[in-house]
Amino acid sequence: MNQSEIDFFDALAPTWDENEILSTPERVRSILEKLKISKGMDILDLGTGTGVLLPYLSEMVGDMGHVSAIDLSEGMLTLARKKYGNLNNVEFLKIDFEEEQIPGKYDVAILYSVYPHLHTPADTMEWLFKVNMKPDGVIVIAFPSDEIFINNIHHERKASHDHLPPAHTLAEIINNWGFRATVLAATPEEYIIEVKNDKN
Ligand SMILES: C[S@@+](CC[C@H](N)C(=O)[O-])C[C@H]1O[C@@H](n2cnc3c(N)ncnc32)[C@H](O)[C@@H]1O
Numbered sequence: 001m002n003q004s005e006i007d008f009f010d011a012l013a014p015t016w017d018e019n020e021i022l023s024t025p026e027r028v029r030s031i032l033e034k035l036k037i038s039k040g041m042d043i044l045d046l047g048t049g050t051g052v053l054l055p056y057l058s059e060m061v062g063d064m065g066h067v068s069a070i071d072l073s074e075g076m077l078t079l080a081r082k083k084y085g086n087l088n089n090v091e092f093l094k095i096d097f098e099e100e101q102i103p104g105k106y107d108v109a110i111l112y113s114v115y116p117h118l119h120t121p122a123d124t125m126e127w128l129f130k131v132n133m134k135p136d137g138v139i140v141i142a143f144p145s146d147e148i149f150i151n152n153i154h155h156e157r158k159a160s161h162d163h164l165p166p167a168h169t170l171a172e173i174i175n176n177w178g179f180r181a182t183v184l185a186a187t188p189e190e191y192i193i194e195v196k197n198d199k200n
Pocket residue numbers: 001009020046047048049050051052070071072073076095096097098099112113114117118
């Protein structure tokens with residue numbers, strides 16, 4: 001992320017939770033239940049923001065599991081720490097995950113409402129699979145809505161360049177990069193793509 005993008009998310013941070021009305025407990029649980037997360041797993045929450053997924057992920061992996069919550073916006077990360085710093089199995093890291101190396105190996109890496117903001121998604125996925133994912137690890141691209149909703153928001157916020165294609169189109173693009181993408185949901189409430197790496 002460049003400085004103007006960091007400033008953009010820092011400015012959004014204080015009102016993020018009141019405006020993010022789609023991530024209701026029911027919807028977040030429904031999305032996460034499709035990801036086969038279980039006790040003892042190591043999870044990467046890439047672009048955790050104010051930590052909307054953290055209480056659910058923390059509970060799903062339990063005491064033997066671990067969640068690394070990554071963000072580059074200090075504004076977002078400060079709020080996430082304030083809300084969920086008490087969760088013993090969650091670690092907060094200020095890292096640009098497209099530029100810097102994340103410590104650890106993970107079963108699942110989740111990009112929740114984050115994918116359109118990536119600069120080099122193919123290279124980032126390649127790097128994550130190489131460095132951070134366990135042998136059967138998966139990267140998940142998810143949203144609590146469809147692409148129409150997301151693109152409208154980005155249009156209103158003058159961030160139309162952060163465009164999200166329909167789930168089946170994005171899965172095809174990712175397959176053309178040499179990964180194996182499966183659409184797990186493509187409804188007005190859930191957009192979920194699971195990406196595996198068959199290159200090893
Ligand atoms: C739209 S917000 C979503 C936040 C959270 N996942 C949610 O759904 O509430 C995108 C977040 O990704 C973070 N982000 C985007 N690109 C990043 C990068 N390369 N490294 C670290 N964080 C990044 C931003 O700072 C921002 O907090």
